[in-house]
Amino acid sequence: MITIKIDTVDKSSIIEFGSIKKTDVLNQKTDTLSFDIIYHSAQTFRPGTNSDVEMYDGATKIFGGVIHNVVKQRVSSNRVKYKVRCKDYSYDLDRQLVNEGYEAETVADIIDDILTNFSDGSFTTTNVICILEITKVAFDRITITEAIQKLADLTGYSWYIDYDKDIHFFSKNTELAPFNISDGDGNYVTNGLAVSNDMSQIKNRVFIKGGEIEGNDRTEYFDGDGSKLVFRLANKFSGKPTVEVGSVAKTVGIDFLDNEDDFDCFWDYNQKYIRFKAGTVPAVGADNVEVLGTPLYNLVVQVEDPVSVLEYGVFEFAKTDKTLKSRDEAVSYAQAELEAYKNGLIEGGFETYTGGLRSGQAITITSSVLDVSETFLIQSVSFSMITRDVFTYKVKLVTMRTIGLIDFMISLLQTGDRLIEDKGETVIEKTVFPLEYLEIADAVEVNTDDEDITETSEITEALTVQALDYNVIFVAGPYVPTGTSRVFVLDGSRLG
Secondary structure, eight states: OEEETTTEOOGGGGGGGGOOOOEESSSSSOOOOEEEEBBTTOOOOOOOOOOOEEEEETTTTEEEEEEEEEEEESSSSEEEEEEEEEETTTTTTTSSSEEEEEEEEEHHHHHHHHHHHHHSSSOOEEOOOOOEEEEEEEEEEEHHHHHHHHHHHHHHHHEEETTTTTEEEEEETBBBSOOOOTTSSSOOOGGGEEEEEEEGGGGOOEEEEEEEEOOOOOOEEEOSSSOOOOOOOOEEEESSEEEEETTTOEEETTTTTTTTGOOEEETTTTTEEEEEETOOOSSSSEEEEEEEEOEEEEEEEEOOHHHHHHHHOOOEEEEEETTTOOHHHHHHHHHHHHHHHHHHHEEEEEESOOOOOOOOOEEEEEEEETTTEEEEEEEEEEEEEEESSOOEEEEEEEESSHHHHHHHHHHHHHHOOOOOOOSOOOOOOOOOOOOOOOOOOOOOOOOOOOOOOOOOOOOOOOOOOOTTOOOOOEEEESSSOOOOEEEEETTTTTOO
């Protein structure tokens, strides 16, 4: 029985059962759920955006997410159809952008830090299983799902968010489906199982070109003519070679790096030559100049599958990976590529009444009727209802043969010999321009009380008596007093 809850409240009875559609697509892509609700006088619930939605098949939760879109359509005078569209919890996960760089940290630690600093704290990492160390990676304001996908691309892992907000990050062949498919087991609808072979991707002769590898030490011989200074080498040597002229050892420096006066001759790694300086020019002689070193060769291997070539003809494929460091490693890589594609790709699908399947899981199909015994990767799971109590899951599959190649690449990463890093030159900027608000308040109080106000003032007078010995110069008037000069007054009259 299907149950749909909105904000933890069971709303199954008001949902139009034929309208329910649910799709689970491979890993990082968003799972979706849609359904309709009719509003009328006897049913007054109106769904709104940003509400939490859970969907159960019996006791099994088969969807968890958020309503992101609601379309209201009037269907009669008093009836409105609400078309509800939901996304899984990646909708909540991508509310903030990641703006951070990491160096020499494991994938698990990086994802933990991202969720701590760029999410609401409701997501967990219980099923993040990856201890591979990332040498360098930068996220320049991208969503969390884009950041985790970038880590998956660097490591060859898969990931998804489950319906309880836990992140799953895992090697592609480690998360198994809860059941497999075989003839007569009842796990699939009888006429709903189909398998197809795709020959467009067949590869049965594989060339792998790696980086440069060291060969066995070898000596190159040259004839001196008494004037020749530069001798071109046939090989690029891994390190500074030894040089003898007439069986006499010569000192060797690095051209353009070492001092000209300190050595007899000079070696250039990229241009592949030995240069003698004036005064040390090799004399005339046959093979009297000997250069001994360890040569570097371009690593190229070819592997083919004779059975596939005999059955289908030759289909060649070439790939270059400069990080391959040995012949054995390149051969193993070529064999993994060959094993994945020597018989082309196989795709398939089936319908089932049993829930619990998710994209990214591995499922095995064994059918003598179809002549198939193959492990597949679930690409998508779609849900549709037939009646209110009968519903099916339509499952799409792709072969897991490529997992052998993925496992090989992951094993190379796990050895620690390879650097897992983002090659982009991203500069993370974290400049913040805060908004500041300044509030100024001016309060004026006006006395509106009709009351008499009594004010008191005081006036005082101070008399200063001039001392008798004050230094005064008396002058005849009229005269404006200056300094200590004053007009002499006798009996109220000036002397004039």
